[in-house]
Amino acid sequence: MPNFHAKEFVEPSYPSDYGKTNFEFVAQSTRGEKLVMSHLEDNDLLLKINKSKKGYLIKGDKITRPSQVAILQQVLKDYRDLTKTNTTNSNIDSKKEKTLKVSPFLKTMEYFANSFETSKDILVEVGFGSGRHLLHQAKKNPDKIVIGLEIHKPSIEQVLKQCELQNIENILVVDYDARTFLEFLNSNSVKQIFVHFPVPWDKKPHRRVISTAFINESRRVLMQKGTLELRTDSDNYFEYSFGEFIKQAKVELHVNKNQDLEISSKYEDRWKRQEKDIYDITMINKEISEDIPRIGTLKFDETIEFKKVKEKFQEVTLRGDDFFAHIEEIFKINKDEGLVRVSFGASQRNEHSYLYIKKDSVTYLPDNVLATKDNEKAHKLIKEHIWNM
Ligand SMILES: C[S@@+](CC[C@H](N)C(=O)[O-])C[C@H]1O[C@@H](n2cnc3c(N)ncnc32)[C@H](O)[C@@H]1O
Numbered sequence: 001m002p003n004f005h006a007k008e009f010v011e012p013s014y015p016s017d018y019g020k021t022n023f024e025f026v027a028q029s030t031r032g033e034k035l036v037m038s039h040l041e042d043n044d045l046l047l048k049i050n051k052s053k054k055g056y057l058i059k060g061d062k063i064t065r066p067s068q069v070a071i072l073q074q075v076l077k078d079y080r081d082l083t084k085t086n087t088t089n090s091n092i093d094s095k096k097e098k099t100l101k102v103s104p105f106l107k108t109m110e111y112f113a114n115s116f117e118t119s120k121d122i123l124v125e126v127g128f129g130s131g132r133h134l135l136h137q138a139k140k141n142p143d144k145i146v147i148g149l150e151i152h153k154p155s156i157e158q159v160l161k162q163c164e165l166q167n168i169e170n171i172l173v174v175d176y177d178a179r180t181f182l183e184f185l186n187s188n189s190v191k192q193i194f195v196h197f198p199v200p201w202d203k204k205p206h207r208r209v210i211s212t213a214f215i216n217e218s219r220r221v222l223m224q225k226g227t228l229e230l231r232t233d234s235d236n237y238f239e240y241s242f243g244e245f246i247k248q249a250k251v252e253l254h255v256n257k258n259q260d261l262e263i264s265s266k267y268e269d270r271w272k273r274q275e276k277d278i279y280d281i282t283m284i285n286k287e288i289s290e291d292i293p294r295i296g297t298l299k300f301d302e303t304i305e306f307k308k309v310k311e312k313f314q315e316v317t318l319r320g321d322d323f324f325a326h327i328e329e330i331f332k333i334n335k336d337e338g339l340v341r342v343s344f345g346a347s348q349r350n351e352h353s354y355l356y357i358k359k360d361s362v363t364y365l366p367d368n369v370l371a372t373k374d375n376e377k378a379h380k381l382i383k384e385h386i387w388n389m
Contacts, residue, residue, distance in 0.1 A: 002073045003059035004080055004090035009049070011083065018082035021075050027331035027339050035061055035331055035339065038075045044366065045072065046354075047079060055088065063341070063352045064366050067108075103160045107172045110368050112184040113294070120145050121223070122185065125194040126178040126209055127151075129265060131159035133196060136263040138163075138171045144191065146171050149178040178209050180346070182217040183372055187289040190221045193228045197267045200237040210241045215248065215283070220292070222285035230281045231261075233271040238279040245283055256280040295371035298379045300355075300362035304387060306338045309357060312389040313340070318381045322346060323374040325381045339365065340386070344378035351375055355386070362386075 014025045014036075024037040027046075034049040046061035058079065060072040076092045107116070121144045128134040128148040138146040148171060150156050156175055163171050174181065178195075201207040210230060218228045232238050245253055258278055271278060313330045325344035331354075332338045340355040356365040369375060 001059060001062075001065075002069060002076050002092045003057060004076060004085070004087040004092055005055060005057050006085045006087050007055040009056040009058070009083065009085055011049075016082055018078040019074075021078040023079065023082065025333045025337075027333045029329050029331045031329070033329070033331070036079070038079070040071055040075050040078075043071050043075075045075060046365075047075065058085075063354065101157070101160070103163075103173075105160050105163045105168075105171050105173050106156070107174055109174065109176050109181075109184070109370055112174065112181070113370055114297075116184070118145050118189075121191045122147060122189050123192045123194070124149065124182070124185075124190055125196070127195070127198055128159065129155050129197070129267065131155065131162060132265050133194065133261075133263050134159060134171065135162055135166065135168065137194075138168045139166070140262075142170055144170060148173045149176060149181055151175065151177060179211070179214060180372055180374075182214070182221050185221045187220050187291050188223045188226075190218075191223060191226050193218050193222065193226075194231075195229065196231045196265060197233060198230070198237070200232070200234040202234075202236055205240070208237070208240070210237075210244055212244055212247060215244060218283070219248075219285050219287065220289040224285060224288055226285045228283040228285070231268075231278065233267070233276045233278050235277070235279075238281070241281055245281060250286075252284040252286060254280075254282040254284070256282075295373070295376050298364065298369050298371050298376060300383065302387065303360055303362060304357060304389075306332075306336055306357045306359075309340065309386060309389055310338060316385070318378075318385055320377055320381060323378045323381075325378040325385070327382070327385060342382060344375065344382060345372065346374035351378075355382070 011026065012023065014023055016023050020040055022039045024039060027035045036047040036049065038045055038047055043066045045064040045066050048059055048061045050057040058076065066072055073092045080087060123137055123141060123144055123146045125134045125148050128150050134146060134148045148159060156173055159173055195209055198209045222228065230241055245251060259280060268278065310330060310332060315329065316327050318325045323346050325342060328341040328343060330338060330340050336359050338357050340357065342355060343350050343352045345351045351369055353369050354365040356363050
């Protein structure tokens, strides 16, 4: 990640501008940690100043990091030049681009949380890897939307490239954890969910995609006769998953062994060469599920005095049944304004953010906290805690 080191460093006055970047304020924690609020075009991000015996390290704060590394690089260059710092070590002039390229097929979670609407049937593939099956489904079903979920960036790049080369227009790719994605789809809108050769996670079972929560959410989003299709080469994962499916109070399951599909993935080819067994479990959804309203944006409707929060502040972890909120640290901007660093959500996926407390408002920074069910519950905990101080 972009950063620079310096032996000497003199802070500017705030606010200051350099190039197209505005450095609005500095916020300081009781432990001496410093954050600089910076704005470049539509991007709001915090720089972090770390002081050690050897000198200074200036980098982007990981919570407010923009999606494009190039933006952070530019802001750091502007800060270095504004402060006329002689760097001892720096990577902010390198041209390496590590983030995903912009593509019409690549969608953010915010898009699915706030804007995604379609009257077409939806297919979802979890962990598409090389994308052979995803591309096959998209070509076979031009009248449907095929959503591919993957967390491995090179696989995503590869599929985005193939979409362009093969003129495929009905794929939407999301760089997001499949375990919580389905929450953002409407009830009864999905025809098929494919989970092909998921990572078995024998040593970290909590990371498995198939779970009671995932099956329940699949049932909600599947239309009547819609299917959730698991394909695995792992005896363990097959047995574990079968146990999860059969826990359902009422369910139709079909189990197959060593059945060929229309298309074989790279993984599958390898297992077939090794003559491993391959298992399929298909769950057929019978029910029509209730629509659930979208949660919308997580907001604070009331204001609170920063002075009061600062006086009473203590680091604390608040716990609900299966979610938590960690109130981590407080940063003062001036007597009326400050930041509170928080992390919260479900144990499997944490959200990190700051509460930006001003005289007339409290907002999240960055303000794109996803309104998942667990985040909403944790958001209520945070509100209760802060407003009861
Ligand atoms: C063993 S590979 C199988 C790839 C492909 N389905 C196939 O059959 O060749 C599992 C894939 O799932 C992805 N993956 C693992 N956990 C995931 C998650 N929670 N959400 C989305 N993708 C995930 C991994 O990055 C990896 O590409």
